[in-house]
Amino acid sequence: MIKDITLGQYYPSGSILHKLDPRVKVMGALIYIISLFIFKGKLGYIATTAFLIFLIMISLVPFSYMIKGLKTIIIFMVFTALINLFMTPGEPVFTIWKLTISKEGIEVTARMIIRLISLILGTSIMTFTTTPNQLTDALERLFRPLKIFRFPVHEIAMMMSIALSFIPILVEELDIIMKAQKARGADFDDKRFTKRVKALIPVLVPLFVSAFRRANDLALAMDSRCYRGGDGRTKMRPLVYHKKDIMAYLILLLYLAIVIVMGRL
Amino acid sequence: MSIIVDHLTYIYAKDTAYETRAVDDVSFVINDGEYLGILGATGSGKSTLIQTLNALLIPDSGTVYFDGKDIFDKDYDKKELRGNVGLVFQYPEHQLFETDVFTDVCYGPKNLGLSQKDAELRAYEALKLVGFKDEDFYQSPFDLSGGEKRKAAIAGVLAMKPRVLILDEPTAGLDPKGRWEILELIKKIREETGITILLVSHSMDDVAENAERLIVMYKSHLVFDDSPVNVFSHYEKMKEIGLDVPQVMQVLLELKRRGFPVETDRITLNDVKSEILRLLKR
Ligand SMILES: Nc1ncnc2c1ncn2[C@@H]1O[C@H](COP(=O)(O)OP(=O)(O)O)[C@@H](O)[C@H]1O
Numbered sequence A: 001m002i003k004d005i006t007l008g009q010y011y012p013s014g015s016i017l018h019k020l021d022p023r024v025k026v027m028g029a030l031i032y033i034i035s036l037f038i039f040k041g042k043l044g045y046i047a048t049t050a051f052l053i054f055l056i057m058i059s060l061v062p063f064s065y066m067i068k069g070l071k072t073i074i075i076f077m078v079f080t081a082l083i084n085l086f087m088t089p090g091e092p093v094f095t096i097w098k099l100t101i102s103k104e105g106i107e108v109t110a111r112m113i114i115r116l117i118s119l120i121l122g123t124s125i126m127t128f129t130t131t132p133n134q135l136t137d138a139l140e141r142l143f144r145p146l147k148i149f150r151f152p153v154h155e156i157a158m159m160m161s162i163a164l165s166f167i168p169i170l171v172e173e174l175d176i177i178m179k180a181q182k183a184r185g186a187d188f189d190d191k192r193f194t195k196r197v198k199a200l201i202p203v204l205v206p207l208f209v210s211a212f213r214r215a216n217d218l219a220l221a222m223d224s225r226c227y228r229g230g231d232g233r234t235k236m237r238p239l240v241y242h243k244k245d246i247m248a249y250l251i252l253l254l255y256l257a258i259v260i261v262m263g264r265l
Numbered sequence B: 001m002s003i004i005v006d007h008l009t010y011i012y013a014k015d016t017a018y019e020t021r022a023v024d025d026v027s028f029v030i031n032d033g034e035y036l037g038i039l040g041a042t043g044s045g046k047s048t049l050i051q052t053l054n055a056l057l058i059p060d061s062g063t064v065y066f067d068g069k070d071i072f073d074k075d076y077d078k079k080e081l082r083g084n085v086g087l088v089f090q091y092p093e094h095q096l097f098e099t100d101v102f103t104d105v106c107y108g109p110k111n112l113g114l115s116q117k118d119a120e121l122r123a124y125e126a127l128k129l130v131g132f133k134d135e136d137f138y139q140s141p142f143d144l145s146g147g148e149k150r151k152a153a154i155a156g157v158l159a160m161k162p163r164v165l166i167l168d169e170p171t172a173g174l175d176p177k178g179r180w181e182i183l184e185l186i187k188k189i190r191e192e193t194g195i196t197i198l199l200v201s202h203s204m205d206d207v208a209e210n211a212e213r214l215i216v217m218y219k220s221h222l223v224f225d226d227s228p229v230n231v232f233s234h235y236e237k238m239k240e241i242g243l244d245v246p247q248v249m250q251v252l253l254e255l256k257r258r259g260f261p262v263e264t265d266r267i268t269l270n271d272v273k274s275e276i277l278r279l280l281k282r
């Protein structure tokens, strides 16, 4: 169903991670990604994987739901794994036709897969526990220093949040329009390409008409509430760090230190 | 018997955090040629229910029989079904897309595989039936007024010559005149073609004046399936589930409460008028 194309994958389980300031989660994701690439030995893997399991557990997001996100990149993963497996020179383990798998190849591949899965799950924890709008808020705040260089931080954030709030509305509308045209006998499953493209016109025209209508309404509504850009604008819910956010930062720094130390061993 | 809804259940976003049971174990029958009203507060599952009737939504359990055949069978022709069971969505004018009204109305019959000529013939008939004048046929649908747009959209479904016409809140967002016109139009369509009508509404007055039988939905369940007079006699229960009784009936209930000897089982304007006149003559 078209409804399944949800943006982001926010899962409202109400865990402690959901209640953290979104900036902590953005920084946390960044720190986690960095931590994945700064160690060499086996102990590093234990540290990063243990931390990941810890995060998954406190996020209260069902694991089955979480690995759904992995499915989309499985082809990419298999492809890179195969290349690594066959292309890494070293002590041969066994040979198929002209392709040789080496001991080093297996090791490199295993490490790469663990890193890749950790990378994806680690960043997903952020998107599972943060709504797209919170994320935009956090990015706006984190990038605010760029304003000195006349970089339009607020405007970009505003565009992002408008786009984000429009997407689910348009997806729902698309769903209704498609069903309404199906009720008039439209066939979107035809195998022939030209037929398929033609069948889109009765869907795209109403969708664009409605998108323009909504955009126009929104512009009017913003105008009538005297919106004129970011200067001097305050927030209804400004981002404020609380005690738990500071704690979270400390845990993150501690984690990073541990990975650095263990990575040296 | 035309349509049998058998223990139908529909769940949105199954197995996710957003799971919603929109229709829960609903069974009823739609007889040939009747004018059936479906009442229910917003979110009670009316729209979901009717979208299963022409297989736009596939139920999670239960099924629908059209002329004795299970419409969710693999080899049941869904396109033919959608021609037979015409569904007019809420705000149907948002689905107009052609450069002129006439071509837009041809879209349905052409999808059913009719020749250009036959499709045009049907479009002509349908537009005439909803009251379009010849000179308005080639206007852009985007230039019409709200009420006219809606009539054009209804013609788009009528042109498929359905045997059952389902309308999802066809009077939503219209002014009193537009609302009256649409309700009169539905009556006229029924008189001239004899098709079965399913009117989804949350207006007590609309269904009281027109429907012969009422289905009442509350929180995904079917709570009443009876004649309008019988349904509205449960006025306390109706209030409880976020609905009400027709305004004219409220007048009688209030008179009764103040001790006047009136019969309260009258729900249309005319019947209530006669009842009050009878009271005055005594
Ligand atoms: N496309 C959808 N995805 C998820 N939930 C939906 C969708 N459409 C409707 N619902 C939910 O299903 C329930 C019934 O909705 P609906 O059938 O539209 O009721 P009604 O037409 O009586 O207002 C509501 O709780 C609504 O939020």
Ligand SMILES: [Mg+2]
Residues within 6 Å of the ligand: B046, B047, B048, B090, B168
């Ligand atoms: Mg509805």
